[in-house]
Amino acid sequence: MWKLLKIELFKIFKRPRTYIAFGAIAAIVFLFQIALWFDGKTYIELILSNIDASFDFSDQFKTRLLNGYFVCFAVLNILLIQMPLLVALIAGDVIAGEANMGTLRLSLTKPVGRTQYMLGKFFASSIYTVLLLLFLAVLALFGSILLFGTNDLVIFRSTSIHQMSRDDIFWRYIAAFGYAAVALTTVASLAFLLSVFAENSIGPIIATMSIVIVFTILSEMNIPLYDRTIKPYLFTTHMVAWKGFFYVRSNEEGATIKGSIENLPAILKSLSVLLIYIFLFVSSAIWIFKRKDILS
Amino acid sequence: MFIVFKRRQCSKYSLVALFFLFYFMKANAQTAEEIVQKIKMKLEKINDYEAEGKMKTNVAFIKAPLATVKVFYKKPDKLLILNQSGISFIPKGSVNININNVFVNMHAFDVIDAGRDNAGLRVIKLLPKDDTADIVLSTLYVDEKNMLVKKSKTTTKENGTYELEMNYAKFLEYGLPDRIIFSFNTKDYKLPKGITLDYDDGSEKNGDKLKNKRGTVEISYKSYIINKGIDSKVFNR
Numbered sequence: 192m193w194k195l196l197k198i199e200l201f202k203i204f205k206r207p208r209t210y211i212a213f214g215a216i217a218a219i220v221f222l223f224q225i226a227l228w229f230d231g232k233t234y235i236e237l238i239l240s241n242i243d244a245s246f247d248f249s250d251q252f253k254t255r256l257l258n259g260y261f262v263c264f265a266v267l268n269i270l271l272i273q274m275p276l277l278v279a280l281i282a283g284d285v286i287a288g289e290a291n292m293g294t295l296r297l298s299l300t301k302p303v304g305r306t307q308y309m310l311g312k313f314f315a316s317s318i319y320t321v322l323l324l325l326f327l328a329v330l331a332l333f334g335s336i337l338l339f340g341t342n343d344l345v346i347f348r349s350t351s352i353h354q355m356s357r358d359d360i361f362w363r364y365i366a367a368f369g370y371a372a373v374a375l376t377t378v379a380s381l382a383f384l385l386s387v388f389a390e391n392s393i394g395p396i397i398a399t400m401s402i403v404i405v406f407t408i409l410s411e412m413n414i415p416l417y418d419r420t421i422k423p424y425l426f427t428t429h430m431v432a433w434k435g436f437f438y439v440r441s442n443e444e445g446a447t448i449k450g451s452i453e454n455l456p457a458i459l460k461s462l463s464v465l466l467i468y469i470f471l472f473v474s475s476a477i478w479i480f481k482r483k484d485i486l487s
Numbered sequence: 488m489f490i491v492f493k494r495r496q497c498s499k500y501s502l503v504a505l506f507f508l509f510y511f512m513k514a515n516a517q518t519a520e521e522i523v524q525k526i527k528m529k530l531e532k533i534n535d536y537e538a539e540g541k542m543k544t545n546v547a548f549i550k551a552p553l554a555t556v557k558v559f560y561k562k563p564d565k566l567l568i569l570n571q572s573g574i575s576f577i578p579k580g581s582v583n584i585n586i587n588n589v590f591v592n593m594h595a596f597d598v599i600d601a602g603r604d605n606a607g608l609r610v611i612k613l614l615p616k617d618d619t620a621d622i623v624l625s626t627l628y629v630d631e632k633n634m635l636v637k638k639s640k641t642t643t644k645e646n647g648t649y650e651l652e653m654n655y656a657k658f659l660e661y662g663l664p665d666r667i668i669f670s671f672n673t674k675d676y677k678l679p680k681g682i683t684l685d686y687d688d689g690s691e692k693n694g695d696k697l698k699n700k701r702g703t704v705e706i707s708y709k710s711y712i713i714n715k716g717i718d719s720k721v722f723n724r
Binding site: 238241242244245246247248249251252255256268272342343345347348349350351352353354355356357359411413428431432433434435438439440441444445446447449453454457458461 | 543544545546547548549550551552553569570572573574575576577578579581671672673674676677678679680681683684685686687688689690702
């Protein structure tokens with residue numbers, strides 16, 4: 192299995208297109224950081240405009256608010272919506288790409304079971320996803336800390352504001368990145384499943400992105416009809432649960448409780464929904480692949 | 488005959504007693520203007536101060552940790568609340584947490600005696616002479632014995648009503664409080680979900696419950712450094 196995994200990883204990282212995703216992430220993160228470095232005050236003022244009738248915000252407040260932790264959160268908020276595309280780019284290609292090149296039949300002539308073969312490919316896609324996320328973490332978190340320094344983190348939710356002291360943030364990022372790895376692996380497993388049906392990698396990549404976009408729109412819509420019927424079952428609803436690590440509990444006087452998470456059971460529930468999806472997508476892919484006539 | 492004499496004698500003594508009581512009360516009672524002047528004189532001893540304390544913010548839609556703050560004051564009306572290393576949401580009108588600011592422009596107000604409240608504090612109302620002034624009405628609740636303002640209410644045209652409650656102990660001599668509770672009006676807070684892309688973990692409160700609530704900021708002072716001089720640049724932040 193390990194040998195199979197190494198071969199699959201070699202295949203993934205030999206292709207130049209693999210590095211497009213790393214390049215795109217680096218470009219987006221740097222552009223965002225540079226934009227905030229030069230004009231972060233305007234961005235902060237835009238966010239604060241909703242409450243500036245009740246509070247006084249000094250320049251020092253704005254400078255401190257725009258710290259590395261805050262910038263990283265803003266980057267993740269934007270990038271974790273785009274990242275499924277970058278993940279689908281590789282995961283959608285693992286089977287369909289081989290079929291397109293005509294190497295799939297040849298690969299299966301080797302003394303390896305189809306299940307093992309598929310699992311090797313899935314784990315390789317997952318490792319790629321995790322590496323992509325680690326790359327994002329290093330650039331977005333450590334890069335932003337280096338540029339903007341550290342301070343308390345303030346999260347602006349739709350109807351509430353959550354503030355965490357600076358010594359209560361780093362572990363939340365580790366947990367959030369861990370969760371995001373599972374969320375993106377769900378997308379990878381969907382692309383992996385769709386890849387089984389295609390002879391060309393464009394199809395599964397576009398199909399994965401279309402599903403993610405449609406589901407994301409449905410997840411973000413606030414229509415009572417969808418709220419209880421469709422939304423709880425969409426994996427995209429649960430993909431954003433990494434943010435839950437930045438929602439804190441407060442005591443009766445409104446003061447943040449250090450080290451608290453507002454609703455950990457909800458995050459764990461979302462995590463299990465994603466794990467079920469991964470299991471369903473991967474097992475379906477293997478089941479279908481095992482019964483498939485490999486003609487190319 | 489004896490009974491009539493007794494009654495007459497009794498009412499005469501009562502009248503005399505009442506006269507003296509009224510006389511002494513009148514002699515000891517201070518007018519609202521006098522009280523205001525005495526407090527003003529007491530507070531005028533303070534040219535500046537730098538205080539250190541813990542600040543607790545209690546606003547319906549904000550969850551913030553307890554903050555260590557420094558409060559700088561300089562005559563006549565400069566005030567700055569500074570979180571030493573972190574971030575603190577400072578409400579508008581927080582300059583009013585320093586009661587000295589009420590006494591800066593006393594000549595611009597008419598002082599009205601409004602009697603006493605249930606706790607026995609003298610209630611003094613300050614009405615601005617200028618109709619266009621932002622302050623509509625200020626009410627002071629004064630502890631006459633110690634010449635301390637225990638509570639104040641200020642109603643403004645722009646930012647609603649501010650209330651300030653002060654507890655005195657260690658710094659009583661200077662008329663500086665050990666603990667203040669500043670309450671203020673908060674406007675509605677709401678950002679579109681399309682921007683925040685929130686994770687719905689079912690914990691967001693109903694928006695209506697958060698509307699038009701009053702917020703409070705509580706500062707417990709640990710120390711004051713009084714009249715040691717503060718550079719005006721401190722306030723330019």
